[in-house]
Amino acid sequence: MTPAARLSAAIDILDRWLAGTPAEKALTNWGRASRFAGSGDRAAVRDIVFGAIRCRRSFAALGGAETGRGLVLGGLRASGQDVDALFTGIGHAPAPVTEGTRPPEGLEALDCPEWLGPRLQSALGSDFAPVMEALRHRAPVFLRSLGDRDAAIARLAEEGITAQAHPLASTALEVTDGARRIQNSAAYTSGAVELQDAASQALVEALPLADGQQVLDFCAGGGGKSLAMAARCDLRLFAHDRSAERMRDLPIRAARAGARITTLTTAEALGRDYDLVLADVPCSGSGSWRRAPEGKWLLTPERLEGLVQTQAAILEQIAPLVRPGGVLAYATCSLLREENGDQIARLAGPSWRTEATRTFSPLEGGDGFFVAVLRKLTVA
Numbered sequence: 001m002t003p004a005a006r007l008s009a010a011i012d013i014l015d016r017w018l019a020g021t022p023a024e025k026a027l028t029n030w031g032r033a034s035r036f037a038g039s040g041d042r043a044a045v046r047d048i049v050f051g052a053i054r055c056r057r058s059f060a061a062l063g064g065a066e067t068g069r070g071l072v073l074g075g076l077r078a079s080g081q082d083v084d085a086l087f088t089g090i091g092h093a094p095a096p097v098t099e100g101t102r103p104p105e106g107l108e109a110l111d112c113p114e115w116l117g118p119r120l121q122s123a124l125g126s127d128f129a130p131v132m133e134a135l136r137h138r139a140p141v142f143l144r145s146l147g148d149r150d151a152a153i154a155r156l157a158e159e160g161i162t163a164q165a166h167p168l169a170s171t172a173l174e175v176t177d178g179a180r181r182i183q184n185s186a187a188y189t190s191g192a193v194e195l196q197d198a199a200s201q202a203l204v205e206a207l208p209l210a211d212g213q214q215v216l217d218f219c220a221g222g223g224g225k226s227l228a229m230a231a232r233c234d235l236r237l238f239a240h241d242r243s244a245e246r247m248r249d250l251p252i253r254a255a256r257a258g259a260r261i262t263t264l265t266t267a268e269a270l271g272r273d274y275d276l277v278l279a280d281v282p283c284s285g286s287g288s289w290r291r292a293p294e295g296k297w298l299l300t301p302e303r304l305e306g307l308v309q310t311q312a313a314i315l316e317q318i319a320p321l322v323r324p325g326g327v328l329a330y331a332t333c334s335l336l337r338e339e340n341g342d343q344i345a346r347l348a349g350p351s352w353r354t355e356a357t358r359t360f361s362p363l364e365g366g367d368g369f370f371v372a373v374l375r376k377l378t379v380a
């Protein structure tokens with residue numbers, strides 16, 4: 001495909017996305033209908049689409065319309081490209097440009113939803129603009145090394161993947177070249193490295209884990225945190241998720257990593273007690289909007305309120321599962337106070353002591369995360 005034909009494909013996919021089709025689905029449908037597109041074309045179209053979703057408001061202003069065409073045009077203008085050379089109307093190229101442009105202003109220039117601006121500003125203070133700017137760009141690719149980090153770097157290099165140690169976590173590697181080769185590399189398939197954001201790794205490093213503990217990952221999803229916990233200590237480790245479907249791949253991933261993780265139904269999970277319960281709760285995902293940018297535009301005040309209620313209900317459900325002297329760890333990938341510190345304040349009282357809270361900013365390289373470690377006090 002020519003560069004201009006890739007733009008036309010991205011315009012169609014973005015129009016479908018704007019009409020309500022999830023971006024992954026719109027990309028898959030286009031891929032199925034476009035057998036002529038090679039892997040380079042698919043990757044390039046995907047990059048244009050996700051780049052436009054991250055910068056929806058500013059690209060729409062620059063491109064003169066909130067349409068697929070406007071977003072693509074705005075993206076080209078934002079990066080200073082010669083739009084008339086690409087929008088020629090010849091062959092599969094988009095029709096010549098007639099649209100005007102205007103510079104984005106205020107929250108629009110930061111690609112921040114208007115209603116969220118004040119809440120994020122209050123939570124992030126002087127970091128607000130730099131964080132929102134960071135979320136306009138693609139996320140770095142991180143790996144977690146299961147053994148020696150330098151050995152993993154050398155092994156990846158043999159397969160044409162360049163990675164370097166990242167300071168956020170002792171296990172974290174940032175991939176700077178060859179990221180598309182990871183999933184077929186022997187280092188990955190043999191379990192020497194696992195794909196995981198650096199702040200996710202750092203969050204698990206912040207947990208007071210010790211050999212022999214009985215641990216529950218209550219919102220395990222695909223098991224990213226379970227696997228990282230299993231790699232840290234010899235635990236009796238249980239994974240639970242309200243959706244059993246989301247844990248479907250966990251046994252395969254655990255086998256690849258040589259980890260023992262028992263999945264539990266809700267009734268089973270609630271029927272035991274634990275030295276540590278991790279609740280990596282469903283949240284706005286505002287800390288990971290560069291990785292999953294659609295969430296930025298799908299969040300509404302009502303959805304946020306629903307999430308806050310779910311988080312509070314989960315905390316209430318798991319608090320009794322922690323043994324006296326044990327730990328409840330509450331985590332989100334949110335930047336918003338109502339999902340983070342405000343939730344933990346609910347557990348304040350004579351039964352709990354907050355031992356640590358840590359906020360990871362996207363400015364540190366990884367996703368934005370919050371973790372609080374609360375100790376259940378033994379009754380005197």
Ligand SMILES: C[S@@+](CC[C@H](N)C(=O)[O-])C[C@H]1O[C@@H](n2cnc3c(N)ncnc32)[C@H](O)[C@@H]1O
Pocket residue numbers: 218219220221222223224225226240241242243246280281282283310314
């Ligand atoms: C942030 S994701 C977990 C990500 C996962 N810990 C990881 O590291 O890959 C939140 C998970 O919570 C689950 N969930 C939502 N409501 C829940 C509930 N009431 N109880 C338990 N899990 C719930 C969702 O299905 C989702 O998989």
